[in-house]
Amino acid sequence: MAPAADAPASCKVVLAGTIAKKLLVEVSEGLQRLERAPLLVGFLANKDPAARMYAEWTGKTCRENGFNFDLREVDREELDDHLREANQDDEVDGVIVYYPVFNSSRDQTLQWILSLTKDVEGLSPQLIDNMYKNVRFLDPPQNLQKSILPCTPLAVIKILEHLQIYNTFLDYGKRLFGRRITVINRSEVVGRPLAALLANDGAEVYSVDVTGVQQFSRGSGLRKQQHEVAEKEGWTLEDCLPLSDVVISGVPGNKFKVPVHLIREGAVCINFSSEKNFDPEVKEKASIYVPAIGKVTIVVLLRNLLRLVQNRREIHSEPAASLEKNGSIEATSRASSVCYAERFGLYGP
Secondary structure, three states: OOOOOOOOOOOEEOOHHHHHHHHHHHHHHHHOOOOOOOEEEEEEOOOOHHHHHHHHHHHHHHHHOOOEEEEEEOOHHHHHHHHHHHHHOOOOOEEEEOOOOOOOOHHHHHHHHOOOOOEOOOOOHHHHHHHHHOOOEOOOOOOOOEOOOOHHHHHHHHHHHHOOOOOOOOOOOOOOOOOEEEEEOOOOOOHHHHHHHHHHOOOEEEEEEOOEEEEEEOOHHHOOOOOEEEEOOOOOHHHHHHHOOEEEEOOOOOOOOOOHHHOOOOOEEEEOOOOOOOOHHHHHOOOEEEOOOHHHHHHHHHHHHHHHHHHHHHOOOOOOOOOOOOOOOOOOOOOOOOOOHHHOOOOOO
16 A cells, blocks of 8 residues: 555645735724825835835835825935925825935934824834833823834734734733744844834743844733843754744845744744745744735834824824724734835735
């Protein structure tokens, strides 16, 4: 008798487009409550083809879903003046800057110039501070204006919610309790904010980059109110991956691959880099694999734009309404990132 053929891999591949469609329903409902279509202005001040591609994709998604988008190509030395003008223009509801512009500390200065009332990416200093401190509103105790969460970490959280990694039986802020998650990338734009948000929701997070491993957690039994960080001296991926229920990778280099043989059997694997950090063999170990998140990131960008419009409309009337369905993590907690291409895995399904 001929030997039986190997059973097919049990891994389920989940495409970002599927999750994005569900979120677009919420966006459409919020848009219907506005008097006019919000205007998002994108500033392109570099020659990066990835930035241009993201800008074109953003514009296409905006127009297809009832939003207005205006791409303005400007000289980088004049960008600060253009941002100040946009801050004062009542017709402009949100602004996105396609970074890097100077690829130096001057880029951070641009983030300080843009008004937080129009910062659709959530990169303004106060918004970032709120995110790390788990502060939900911009104006306590009135609680009229919701803080904006950076798009890419929030996109990952929305994906984890969709995959039911969050345990909705537990209280808010504790729904990742018992989960161990490895995040490979500790950039200030995505990796570090994502690790902090996951830890604030109760997970034990191993944050990995070329300098080593850090542990983000709220301590034993979630006794801390917000996350703390500890160095894991001598630790590498060999220590983290076998322990992790979820592996999230966003390394922009095309040479990096997550070592599949170290991944825990049945783990959930998510790629947010424009490069494929996981070889196809990951499907032999993972239970769920999300190869890209870009389409979810774009929809979260639109949700943030609606939030900015809401903040301005509701500040003199009533507490800020929620764009989220009841029961979502974002509906009762905090603030999270965006940019493009190699940062967010914007290409692919």
